[in-house]
Amino acid sequence: MSTDFQQARAALGVRLRELRESAPGGRLTGTGLAQRLGWTQSKVSKLETGRQTATAEDLQMWAEAVGQPESAEELLARLRGLESHIRSWRRQLAAGHRAVQDAHNVAQANSSVLRAWESSWIVGVLQTPDYARAVLTRSAELHQSPRDIEDAVRSRMKRQEGLYESRRRYHILLWEPVLRSLICPASVLAAQLDRLAGVVGMDTVELGIVPLSASLKVPPGIGFWIYDDAQVIVENWHAELWLDDADSVSTHLKVWSALQESAVYGADAQRVISQARQALDIA
Template identity: 65%
Template sequence: MTTDYQQARESLGIRLRELRISCSGGRLSGAQLADRLGAGWTKSKVSKLENGKQTAVADDLRAWADATGHPEAYDGLLAQLRGFESHIRSWRRQLASGHKPVQDAITSEHERTRVLTIWENNLVPGMLQTADYARHVFTRHSDLYQSPRDTEEAVRARIRRQEGLYEPGRKYRITMWEAALYSQVCPPSVLAAQLDRLASVIGLDTVELGIVPFAATLGIYPGNGFWIYDERRVVVEDWHAELWLDDSNTVGTYLRVWKTLQESALYGTDARAVINRARQVLSAS
């Protein structure tokens, strides 16, 4: 993904250089263009944008197109930017208005999805979170990213999305590593209720909940969590950003990863036993 993103950024830089060289008033040097662009622009910034070392924003592209005498090029530049930027959604930008808009965006994906395939290695998936558990997760994220606190609105949006668990025709294939059962991102009493909630969904006809125990032999290491929507898109969370990946080869890779991890999972009464074991450890601590 980093390579694809960098290639797209370099491609945009090449187009920016073409516009500078073909300026309607004659070719401009990087320093001359920076002077024409004005405050906040330097020769170094021009160079970084042209060489794919810095990501432009929409205002940069508008200013560039106007300064080089090619205002008609703006729409094309913006389309290029959106084409690769939409795949890497930085948390800083997404959370600028709080968590609820992020929840609303992912809800639209859920609504058009019939089969949702999930791997989580360190948290209970949002689709199965209790309100109290989700509240603590959102609060910790807000602290980390110093984003607006719209915790209650975000919790309500996440819980409403769980109505899909009870809609006929949907399928949630959820596989978790046992470590997620012990992650105390909330007080013990909240985690205990969350574990009870997990055990309660086992047996729902829309849910296939598998737990990969610590002692299981793994076909591959348990990396980042990811969500696959109808085999058309995979969403991967990292600390700096959320990655939305659409190409079929990438989606296929994540499906293979999920299937490999899923082979080590326990289901039904065996999965419930793993959850109960975590519950007992929590009660004894």
């Protein structure tokens, strides 16, 4: 399992390649960019594949060389977030929401077994575009961050490609209030619940719902992801915590297992979702 630093560096490399390939004057080759910058072609390749850490000067030069100087601020914001386990939203969202989505895409793409507990909203990998748009808009309003909502939605939707990869398994637990929280228009929530019902039965997804009536061994607490039983990502109002120490992982695995004992699956999960959908009273 790669570290959060490596994952963020790989996501930065993906973004650098995108900027090179979308240069205003036409697609720029790696060799062509290296010539413009006076670098070796291997340096360009290492930066794009996440095998070398860019400096602030490298990123400023890259943005200028690909004809997109306005992207420098975004690239520098990504660089500042590379080494921190505590990733404050203020720092992460300095250049918008897409960078955060890209980092999660890389983390999930590098994982085979993913476990999630969510008590606040439908997890991103199962969201509809409209639901994702509503959640990201609320976040942008809260943090007063740049409004790159559509780019962020597209990045989040790309994450869902993993649902159709046979090597990957998602074990997702949702608390029932998530199905009823109107953090979006009722019509959007209705479509989201229809989407969620369609996930039940997928061979790559084990979706459990913890009903409000269930007896709980631990308090619901805040949501988290566990990747390959080796890394935990926890989100709160101030920051994301990317944790890979053994104690943190072990504790979150215990919490996830305790919550799983209260979950219902299959037809019973469908029933809980259906009841929430009917409560919206939307055709």
